[in-house]
Amino acid sequence: MPDIETIRKDFPILSQQVYDRPLIYLDNAATTQMPETVLRRLEEHYRKDNANVHRGIHILSERSTESYEKARDTVHGFLGGGAGSEVIFTSGTTDSINLAAFGLAHTLSPGDRVIVSVLEHHANLLPWQRLCAVSGAELLVLPCPDGEPDLTQYEQWLSEGRVRIVALTQVSNLTGTVFPLRKMSRPAREAGALFLADGAQGLRHETAPVEELGCDFYCFSGHKVLGPTGIGVLWGKKEALELLEPLRLGGGMVDVVQEQSYTAAGLPARLEAGTPNYSGAIALAAALEYLTSLNRKQVSDREDELLRYAEKQLSGIPGLHILGKPQERAGALSFTLDDVHPFDAASVVDKFGIALRSGTHCAQPALASFGVSAALRLSPAFYNTFEEIDEAVKAIVRTKEMFQKWTKKS
């Protein structure tokens, strides 16, 4: 992996100033930035190759289609390759999970059970809530005391039988908890359940092939892995994907269509109705290639180092409480400040040029499990520096001091 200065040059957005201060972007769990090569690939596509895929015979369409399918191969390879799985392009993690949940509805009966965790992002919670409501299945929400999944309860539920689906996050977007997917997927599959992992936050962290983690389905978003928004992936074992009833019907996913009926095409087309976001897919592939060129293990290690450093610095601040003490943390950490509302804190910290996120982070049950309704989140990526974390910590301290005198008065 090149040195940090060289890497940062790849990301033009990082060199800007906000409020006359250098931008310190520490909200990577919300979205990561796009490197120059990806921006150029997008531009090149639109300048030279842009034409709708799969439908034309003319050369532009051929080029687009080729790039799109090549992108599919790149993503597939990035996730570990192998003949037993497919990559479906979607519009993001939320879309992928909805696709899976809707698709599996016909496989559930009343009395069946679905397991999720309390730390899930709403995208990996709501689709299962509805699935259970509609099919009569029971939704079991795994407690994660102090941010660590309760494995005893998990195994207990599995042993009671009738668990058909387990949907868990690979890395929590709130506490950064790394779920032990290998450990949790084995008993799930032995119990006959399908195992879906929400990889939105986890993809930069884990370098092993997805199949090794024991997943039947794996979902992620392009914009969290240096790609553009509007594109995501549902990776699945072929037999698992074959189970899915298509959520969207229309062009591109059919074989023969008559007035009153249709026959569906095979995978992956069957689950990709409508014009795909082919430019997004092409840019996503470029992003994954960039990440690979940097040495994924070193990227992951560096991000872990930055997060550990942030945690250490923040732990030293009195009145600041980091949510959860997971065995392993990656990607993000969230915290509250005594007597300072997260909105106030984020507003002031923002004026120091530091981009943190405040609010519910689309994880209200997770926050509730810690007894709070909002928190501040700090999430570094490999292109951040230790100095930036120092600046963020300084800003947080100054902010706390600024509000301290106010809470004494009121």
Added chain:
Amino acid sequence: MEIGERRKLVARLLAASKKEPLAEAEVINSEPDASFIFVEEHLRQYVLAKYMLPPDCKKDNILALARLSLEITLQLDENALRELDQATPCNHAKSETTKKVLLLYAVQRDLHLPENPAQLSKVKTVTELAQYVCEARRGFTGKNS
């Protein structure tokens, strides 16, 4: 809070947020062999403090800075102005040229510089002022007085 109280609050906030000009002068005085960059940095803060301008103000032309300063102080309540620290008498000047002259005088006095009105009157920007200060501290060697 009543309008009058709010005006005083605004004046107080503006004054309290600015760095003490004399503190900046002391920093310069304590480093007799300081580089141009060092002098320029602290002299700029001195000028901005004197003029009650924010520390990240980037303007270089002294008359322009004086004009900005006037805009601020003329809006302030007279009574509020009197309550401010008397170490910044420039607030009461009514024209930008007067403010500039007073500033140059203050620089000369606070940095204990030998008098050189002919050279000093040529200074138009903070950068030039910093150059002047450096040369003055070296005794104007090689320059016409």
Added chain:
Amino acid sequence: MDEKELSIAEYEQTFIDDLNELEDWFLQYEYLLQISADLPRIPSERRKEENRVQGCQSGVWLEMAYTDGRIRVTADSEALIIRGILSIAVDLLDGRTPEEIVSYSPRYISETNIKKQISTDRFNGLSSVVDTVKQFAAGAIRRED
């Protein structure tokens, strides 16, 4: 100067002037925090769904009444900066006649840095506070007729 002799718009102008004079974000926060110190808290017993303003991430509550021909308003929030912004609205609207309120168009958010401070959805939330009071005032007028 008796504030209540000023029209809402004139009184609002004093806040706009204060904020624009302060320029610097941190001074503006200090200002907002200071002026909101007098805004009474709405205790948790009175914080209900009915008086909660939709669309505000940090919990905003609004209480209104119509007595003796005047609209009474108070508001509160969990976030101090929002409280500061609300205290301006309350200062402007509390004790005014329904006619004055109905014809008032707020400018203190759109014409100061506050607009940039709060993201679009929070801006809409705060605008809806004023809208809610205006609707309430309109209802009071209708009942009189």
